[in-house]
Amino acid sequence: MIGNAFHIALREIRRNVMRAFLTVLGVIIGVAAVITMVTLGQGTTQAVKNQISSLGSNLVMLRPGMGFGPRSSSAGVPNFTVADVTALRDQIHGIAAIVPVSSTSLSTIYRQNARSTSITGTAPAYFGINNWKLARGRLFDETDLRDGSAVCVIGDTTKTELFGTEDPLGKLIRIGKTASSSSSSTTTTKETPYSSTFQVIGVLAAKGQSGMGNQDDTIIVPLSALQHRLTGRTSARNISQIALSAEEGANSERLVADITSLMRSRRNLHANEDNNFNVFDTRQIAETLSASTKMMTTLLAAVAGVSLLVGGIGIMNIMLVSVTERTREIGIRLAIGARAREVLLQFLVEAITLSCVGGLVGILLAFGLCVLLARLIDVPFLFDPKINLIAFFFSAAIGVLFGFTPARRAARLDPIEALRHE
Amino acid sequence: MNAPLIRLNGITKKYGVGDAAFQALRGIDLTIARGDFVAVMGPSGSGKSTLMNLLGCLDTPTTGQYLYEDIAVEQLNADQRSLLRRHALGFIFQGFNLLARTSALENVELPMVYRNIPRQERHRLAKDALATVGLADKFANTPAELSGGQQQRVAIARAIVTSPSTLFADEPTGNLDSKTTIEIMEFLVRLNAERGITILLVTHEDDVAAYARRTILVRDGLIATDHAKP
Numbered sequence: 096m097i098g099n100a101f102h103i104a105l106r107e108i109r110r111n112v113m114r115a116f117l118t119v120l121g122v123i124i125g126v127a128a129v130i131t132m133v134t135l136g137q138g139t140t141q142a143v144k145n146q147i148s149s150l151g152s153n154l155v156m157l158r159p160g161m162g163f164g165p166r167s168s169s170a171g172v173p174n175f176t177v178a179d180v181t182a183l184r185d186q187i188h189g190i191a192a193i194v195p196v197s198s199t200s201l202s203t204i205y206r207q208n209a210r211s212t213s214i215t216g217t218a219p220a221y222f223g224i225n226n227w228k229l230a231r232g233r234l235f236d237e238t239d240l241r242d243g244s245a246v247c248v249i250g251d252t253t254k255t256e257l258f259g260t261e262d263p264l265g266k267l268i269r270i271g272k273t274a275s276s277s278s279s280s281t282t283t284t285k286e287t288p289y290s291s292t293f294q295v296i297g298v299l300a301a302k303g304q305s306g307m308g309n310q311d312d313t314i315i316v317p318l319s320a321l322q323h324r325l326t327g328r329t330s331a332r333n334i335s336q337i338a339l340s341a342e343e344g345a346n347s348e349r350l351v352a353d354i355t356s357l358m359r360s361r362r363n364l365h366a367n368e369d370n371n372f373n374v375f376d377t378r379q380i381a382e383t384l385s386a387s388t389k390m391m392t393t394l395l396a397a398v399a400g401v402s403l404l405v406g407g408i409g410i411m412n413i414m415l416v417s418v419t420e421r422t423r424e425i426g427i428r429l430a431i432g433a434r435a436r437e438v439l440l441q442f443l444v445e446a447i448t449l450s451c452v453g454g455l456v457g458i459l460l461a462f463g464l465c466v467l468l469a470r471l472i473d474v475p476f477l478f479d480p481k482i483n484l485i486a487f488f489f490s491a492a493i494g495v496l497f498g499f500t501p502a503r504r505a506a507r508l509d510p511i512e513a514l515r516h517e
Numbered sequence: 518m519n520a521p522l523i524r525l526n527g528i529t530k531k532y533g534v535g536d537a538a539f540q541a542l543r544g545i546d547l548t549i550a551r552g553d554f555v556a557v558m559g560p561s562g563s564g565k566s567t568l569m570n571l572l573g574c575l576d577t578p579t580t581g582q583y584l585y586e587d588i589a590v591e592q593l594n595a596d597q598r599s600l601l602r603r604h605a606l607g608f609i610f611q612g613f614n615l616l617a618r619t620s621a622l623e624n625v626e627l628p629m630v631y632r633n634i635p636r637q638e639r640h641r642l643a644k645d646a647l648a649t650v651g652l653a654d655k656f657a658n659t660p661a662e663l664s665g666g667q668q669q670r671v672a673i674a675r676a677i678v679t680s681p682s683t684l685f686a687d688e689p690t691g692n693l694d695s696k697t698t699i700e701i702m703e704f705l706v707r708l709n710a711e712r713g714i715t716i717l718l719v720t721h722e723d724d725v726a727a728y729a730r731r732t733i734l735v736r737d738g739l740i741a742t743d744h745a746k747p
């Protein structure tokens with residue numbers, strides 16, 4: 096009987112394809128919208144996660160400054176000291192590695208090429224903490240740090256800008272105070288009293304453009320070399336940033352709290368004073384960001400779900416019209432011996448068939464849209480069979496839900512009156 | 518003949534309730550033998566269709582007993598009456614009542630769909646039935662592509678394809694010209710004679726009633742006269 100009802104339903108749909116299409120247009124759009132929203136939302140979440148993990152998955156950063164965001168200020172706020180780094184390493188549990196970071200922007204010259212580049216002085220563990228991979232050459236080590244060797248590791252962009260296609264390994268670049276000819280183009284470059292020549296010993300693998308700016312335009316040198324050869328050791332408070340990685344499985348909230356309280360006491364803050372430093376935990380940032388993209392996805396999917404529901408009402412509408420139009424047909428079927436439940440089944444199956452076909456078309460449409468839009472907004476396209484299945488079953492359920500009222504109306508017709516219907 | 522096919526006892530039918538109520542049948546007693554060919558006549562509004570609908574198990578009486586074979590029809594619910602119609606009764610109507618935009622073959626197959634007869638078998642029986650009514654070359658035509666007489670023959674094929682024991686025909690020739698009327702009536706006579714199908718026919722034309730073996734005259738919801746041919 097169901098097979099027959101299905102057969103009749105398909106014939107009804109084929110009899111008026113245009114009308115069937117308009118009937119299920121709402122379902123098609125609804126299903127496509129839900130799948131597209133969820134798929135792109137998941138892609139966005141993945142893109143955010145990828146970016147964060149390129150920074151270092153359990154990276155914690157300390158920076159001097161008051162408050163967050165646009166109202167933050169670092170003016171007049173003291174930097175950190177190397178002693179802060181030692182204290183943190185010795186007193187806080189859950190730190191896998193910790194390094195001082197001192198960054199500045201200086202002019203760099205290789206032959207005719209001169210440009211301003213961010214120079215970071217730090218310790219060897221910095222590379223691991225920040226998830227830097229070596230492309231060529233070697234990283235500097237503890238010996239280089241102890242000796243203050245004039246060696247540097249350069250980012251991919253810096254390599255291209257300074258060396259073009261030339262092999263940079265072993266080449267010397269000049270960093271720091273420069274001749275006036277190049278300073279015109281590098282207006283932001285800090286004029287330091289020193290300048291020095293550094294040998295390129297390694298090139299980092301590109302991390303790619305991220306939301307945080309181009310990380311690949313960088314030169315990394317031993318902290319001691321930066322201090323002795325470039326910036327000069329003006330005071331002990333010359334550490335602009337502390338970077339550390341949490342141990343695997345460490346409670347990052349607890350870690351951040353411990354670090355905060357130790358640093359407060361080391362910076363002599365009273366209980367009623369605000370922090371004059373910030374602690375960023377990439378894992379927390381990642382969680383916050385992916386939680387908010389997930390919420391956004393859910394919200395958009397819910398809105399799309401409403402359109403699917405509205406699509407169901409479209410089906411009900413046309414099915415009710417169809418029952419009225421086909422009253423005489425129903426009368427004939429009843430007269431020759433169809434039972435009410437068989438008439439009900441026929442119309443229900445028709446509604447479900449319609450909405451399922453709509454669901455399938457919607458899935459195809461969503462696939463196309465996702466491929467297109469994912470490319471457009473530059474997020475990965477992650478095909479999720481689950482949401483496709485859910486959307487399909489939801490459209491079938493819409494057919495049952497909104498097909499039932501018209502089907503019951505058909506089934507309740509009186510055969511004599513239905514036959515008399517014009 | 519042995520036991521009668523149909524027995525009506527004190528059947529009444531009232532439409533509506535209260536002041537608006539209308540007593541369409543006022544007490545019908547009737548016995549119809551298996552294999553009979555009965556014409557029901559009477560003025561318009563006298564209750565012929567009401568009586569036919571009750572006999573055809575499309576409706577239930579307000580009071581009275583209706584035995585079809587040994588089934589107490591007045592006690593059946595709608596689904597049980599559907600099953601009785603499906604298995605024992607056939608109908609043809611004044612307005613033909615074929616499914617529009619549906620081929621003659623599919624129209625004839627329709628009752629077998631509800632009998633769960635396999636597709637192949639359905640095709641074969643439907644073609645046989647259409648051949649019997651002389652439409653062997655019109656399988657694929659839809660009602661709109663057939664004349665009135667041809668449509669009524671498709672309707673007859675649909676009614677007899679399940680070999681019903683009784684065929685109900687409410688003014689089957691009402692929309693047909695006299696030549697086609699004769700064709701249809703001669704066909705019904707043959708069905709009655711050759712297959713032993715009991716036929717109950719409503720008409721207001723004496724010419725049509727003349728084909729029947731027995732003529733019942735209904736007036737104001739009562740049987741006025743009841744004549745059988747010798």
Ligand SMILES: Nc1ncnc2c1ncn2[C@@H]1O[C@H](COP(=O)(O)OP(=O)(O)O)[C@@H](O)[C@H]1O
Nearest residue numbers: 532533539541560561562563564565566567568
């Ligand atoms: N469903 C109904 N509701 C109310 N009155 C009806 C209904 N069906 C028939 N009648 C009335 O019952 C009477 C008999 O109708 P019917 O049996 O159709 O007459 P006939 O077929 O002899 O012309 C008529 O007066 C008609 O108006």
Ligand SMILES: [Mg+2]
Nearest residue numbers: 565566567687
């Ligand atoms: Mg009538």
